[in-house]
Amino acid sequence: MQTITILTGAGISAESGLGTFRSKDGIWAKYDLTKVATPEAFARDPEMVHEFYNLRREACAKAAPNAAHVALARLQREWPGEVVIVTQNVDDLHERAGASVLHMHGELMRARCSDCDHRWPAPAVMQISDPCPACGAAKARPDVVWFGEYPYFDDEISLAVRRSDLFAVIGSSGQVYPAAGYAGIAKRARIRTIEFNLKRTGGKFDQGRYGPATETVPFWVDEILRLPKE
Numbered sequence: 223m224q225t226i227t228i229l230t231g232a233g234i235s236a237e238s239g240l241g242t243f244r245s246k247d248g249i250w251a252k253y254d255l256t257k258v259a260t261p262e263a264f265a266r267d268p269e270m271v272h273e274f275y276n277l278r279r280e281a282c283a284k285a286a287p288n289a290a291h292v293a294l295a296r297l298q299r300e301w302p303g304e305v306v307i308v309t310q311n312v313d314d315l316h317e318r319a320g321a322s323v324l325h326m327h328g329e330l331m332r333a334r335c336s337d338c339d340h341r342w343p344a345p346a347v348m349q350i351s352d353p354c355p356a357c358g359a360a361k362a363r364p365d366v367v368w369f370g371e372y373p374y375f376d377d378e379i380s381l382a383v384r385r386s387d388l389f390a391v392i393g394s395s396g397q398v399y400p401a402a403g404y405a406g407i408a409k410r411a412r413i414r415t416i417e418f419n420l421k422r423t424g425g426k427f428d429q430g431r432y433g434p435a436t437e438t439v440p441f442w443v444d445e446i447l448r449l450p451k452e
């Protein structure tokens with residue numbers, strides 16, 4: 223039976239009230255990423271970095287999964303083949319909708335020790351002085367992949383894309399690698415590709431569904447779950 227690999231970006235969480243990054247009022251229009259989302263920024267001013275992620279963690283806790291998150295969790299439950307969901311997002315809305323996902327940019331709701339790499343559930347308000355539960359070092363950071371750091375699961379994701387029959391990208395501008403490169407891997411392997419966005423992103427997809435993800439994704443999931451099972 224067919225395998226479907228899905229890559230999601232900030233656009234799938236936009237209708238849950240969480241900001242995207244590159245729109246005119248996006249996160250990077252409000253914050254200088256070199257001051258809040260790089261290892262150098264954390265070394266220079268950990269309090270500022272923690273404040274940035276504490277605000278996003280608070281917004282995430284107040285947000286709810288939307289119809290697109292719910293539809294993907296349903297697809298993962300009801301599709302007779304495998305559905306691999308990879309997200310660039312650090313929110314936990316996919317999980318709260320019931321899906322299992324690979325967080326290639328880490329997770330806002332998890333903390334990490336900069337000394338021993340131990341991970342633990344992040345408190346609502348994190349600070350650098352939070353002692354690591356494993357080694358006691360006061361080096362707590364959000365378990366989020368910053369610019370200049372390597373994303374998680376890259377090999378596993380590339381393998382999943384290569385063995386898919388369909389690769390879908392939902393709510394991503396396709397500006398950041400390696401995520402932006404997965405569609406190219408699929409195309410070179412002659413795997414069908416489809417994008418879901420408000421507008422065409424310029425990526426060369428076989429198909430596109432344009433409009434709010436809360437409309438296009440549930441409609442698509444309904445459509446393919448009604449397909450005759452091969």
Ligand code: APR
Binds near residue numbers: 327433434
């Ligand atoms: N429905 C569908 N698509 C949407 C919606 C919506 N309601 N709202 C916005 N979008 C689309 C936008 O048109 C845009 O193409 O979502 C995309 C969001 O793009 P970005 O803001 O660039 O977010 P993303 O692609 O996830 O960024 C990737 O960049 O800054 C880093 O680590 C950060 O994970 C992030 C990565």
